[in-house]
Amino acid sequence: MTALRKPYRSRWEYAGWAAAVSFSALLLLSVVTNPNFHWEIVGEYLTAAIIIEGVWMTLVLTAVSIVFGVLFGAILAVMLRSPSSILSRLALSYVWFFRGTPLLVQLIFWFNLAALYPTIGFPGFEINATHLITPFFAAAIGLTTNEAAYMAEIIRGGFESINRGQTEAASSLGLRPRHVTFRILLPQAMKVIVPVIGNQTIAMLKNSSLVSVLGVSELLHSAEIIYGTNYQTIPLLIVASIWYLAMSTVLSVAQHAVEKVYGRSTNRIATVAQVSNGA
Amino acid sequence: MSAVAVSARGIVKRFGSRTVLSNVDFEVLTGQVSCVIGPSGSGKSTLLRCLNSLEEIEGGEVRMFGELQGYLPTPDGGYRRLSPGRLAEQREQVGMVFQNFNLFPHMTVVQNLVCAPTLLRKETGPAAREHAAELLSMVGMTGYEASYPAHLSGGQQQRVAIARAMMMNPRVLLFDEPTSALDAERVSEVLDVMKKLAKAGKTMVVVTHELGFAREVANDVTFMDEGAVVEAGSPAEVLGSPKRDRTRAFLSKVL
Ligand SMILES: Nc1ncnc2c1ncn2[C@@H]1O[C@H](COP(=O)(O)OP(=O)(O)OP(=O)(O)O)[C@@H](O)[C@H]1O
Ligand SMILES: [Mg+2]
Numbered sequence A: 001m002t003a004l005r006k007p008y009r010s011r012w013e014y015a016g017w018a019a020a021v022s023f024s025a026l027l028l029l030s031v032v033t034n035p036n037f038h039w040e041i042v043g044e045y046l047t048a049a050i051i052i053e054g055v056w057m058t059l060v061l062t063a064v065s066i067v068f069g070v071l072f073g074a075i076l077a078v079m080l081r082s083p084s085s086i087l088s089r090l091a092l093s094y095v096w097f098f099r100g101t102p103l104l105v106q107l108i109f110w111f112n113l114a115a116l117y118p119t120i121g122f123p124g125f126e127i128n129a130t131h132l133i134t135p136f137f138a139a140a141i142g143l144t145t146n147e148a149a150y151m152a153e154i155i156r157g158g159f160e161s162i163n164r165g166q167t168e169a170a171s172s173l174g175l176r177p178r179h180v181t182f183r184i185l186l187p188q189a190m191k192v193i194v195p196v197i198g199n200q201t202i203a204m205l206k207n208s209s210l211v212s213v214l215g216v217s218e219l220l221h222s223a224e225i226i227y228g229t230n231y232q233t234i235p236l237l238i239v240a241s242i243w244y245l246a247m248s249t250v251l252s253v254a255q256h257a258v259e260k261v262y263g264r265s266t267n268r269i270a271t272v273a274q275v276s277n278g279a
Numbered sequence B: 001m002s003a004v005a006v007s008a009r010g011i012v013k014r015f016g017s018r019t020v021l022s023n024v025d026f027e028v029l030t031g032q033v034s035c036v037i038g039p040s041g042s043g044k045s046t047l048l049r050c051l052n053s054l055e056e057i058e059g060g061e062v063r064m065f066g067e068l069q070g071y072l073p074t075p076d077g078g079y080r081r082l083s084p085g086r087l088a089e090q091r092e093q094v095g096m097v098f099q100n101f102n103l104f105p106h107m108t109v110v111q112n113l114v115c116a117p118t119l120l121r122k123e124t125g126p127a128a129r130e131h132a133a134e135l136l137s138m139v140g141m142t143g144y145e146a147s148y149p150a151h152l153s154g155g156q157q158q159r160v161a162i163a164r165a166m167m168m169n170p171r172v173l174l175f176d177e178p179t180s181a182l183d184a185e186r187v188s189e190v191l192d193v194m195k196k197l198a199k200a201g202k203t204m205v206v207v208t209h210e211l212g213f214a215r216e217v218a219n220d221v222t223f224m225d226e227g228a229v230v231e232a233g234s235p236a237e238v239l240g241s242p243k244r245d246r247t248r249a250f251l252s253k254v255l
Helices: A011-033 A039-046 A049-081 A085-100 A103-111 A135-160 A164-172 A177-214 A219-230 A233-264 B044-051 B084-091 B109-119 B125-138 B154-166 B184-199 B211-217 B235-240 B245-254
Strands: A119-122 A125-128 B004-015 B018-029 B033-037 B059-064 B071-073 B079-081 B094-097 B172-176 B203-207 B220-225 B228-233
Touching: A039 A233, A049 A085, A049 A135, A049 A177, A049 A219, A049 A233, A085 A135, A103 A135, A103 A177, A135 A177, A164 A177, A164 B084, A164 B094, A177 A219, A177 A233, A177 B084, A177 B109, A219 A233, B004 B044, B004 B203, B018 B033, B018 B044, B018 B059, B018 B203, B018 B220, B018 B228, B033 B044, B033 B211, B044 B059, B044 B172, B044 B203, B094 B154, B109 B125, B109 B154, B125 B154, B154 B172, B154 B184, B184 B203, B184 B211, B211 B235, B220 B235, B220 B245, B228 B235, B228 B245
Parallel strands: B033 B203, B033 B220, B094 B172, B172 B203
Antiparallel strands: A119 A125, B004 B018, B004 B059, B071 B079, B220 B228
């Protein structure tokens, strides 16, 4: 029979808990009982059709800009590391520009692109820009191109974190540069990159609210539309916040799960386990 | 007299303003083992890396079986660096084993081995796996096919790395201090594999601090110091009765 052993706890920890719990309870009480928050309106609109549509649009924008941001960012990262100075400088300028100007400004630029270039293309094949650049298109392009600049740096950092010996070992086997990049370095870089992409996704969830200025009916814009007519600004911002919190909570949980998988098998990455099949 | 496998003539290598190799000559005959010894920072690794075109050189030329390595001669008597693809092609015939093993951590042992021959379409998947099984048995690593490098000891990783380098059937094997990162009791298991390869007639260049190995296996020993070859000859000459003071000083420190 082994005696029950308890871990050490400081007296202050109990005191801290007591203080934290009572403070939170009081805060909650004051928020819940304050009639100015209009919780009945919050409840009324929480699942309103237009809000749900906004939630969908936010998810779509986040997914599109992260997926294409990663793809485009990976291309930029490969260019950044390229021995060709044209490619690396092109990528460097891109990153410099898109990280160096405010996202909001970039979005408005894309939105107004049609005013700057009424037609896009070359003589014989021209597209009417006003038709092409819908608010959604401007939003998706704006978020993606901006995200790609950040992803490029993230992915480049992932590559840089790999020991130089890996490249040398791969080269000495006669592997071509593309094999070295995609079969040897990229899978190892993923370990560093994936958790950061999780962070970026959560940030994008909220950054996507910026496109409300373009009139894209994502979550925040949906809330704005409603309070524009009923003037219940605070309750509707609470509605939007509840949804943002819910979505980022789900994403955080997913992120931790992914990180656990990567942490558990520090040296195993399933995606490349097929090399032996000569794929 | 066997043919020259590796020949380096007048190699000059600079890092910025620093000359790391100054006019180095080095030669290995087919089927022979050549050991390179010397103090830390003397340029041994750099020489090995130049042989495999992992470094660009500022002077001289490296030939493998007569073929100029890393460069194309230009009409004006100069050299132009080969394209990355051509460099890779040349490296196919040279295997390299590193101090830190450098196995691919995201691949199992067998994947590490079959990766190059299958990606480069030298062997089909099944043929490569059969070839891998043969080599793993040669290095005494049968049964570890599905293990990941992180779960192997240093000596085991290095034996796998040797097998991996052998998968491309290289005509020359380069070793850069293959046992320096190993615990003392693991050193011999790697040296035994290397002796086996030497007996089988592999052409090998071995940078090492293991003078016992050099004495027993090497046909030639080259002593380098401060980026230059100080003394070269048979193990008996260089290790037994060195002519130069610097060689003597180094040997007395190592022994
Ligand atoms: N990439 C590099 N950039 C600048 N200097 C370098 C580089 N690689 C090597 N050197 C320098 O070149 C010299 C020779 O290095 P090298 O690694 O060839 O020595 P070594 O004989 O292999 O030494 P060790 O026994 O420590 O491995 C050293 O002084 C080192 O600092
Ligand atoms: Mg060295």
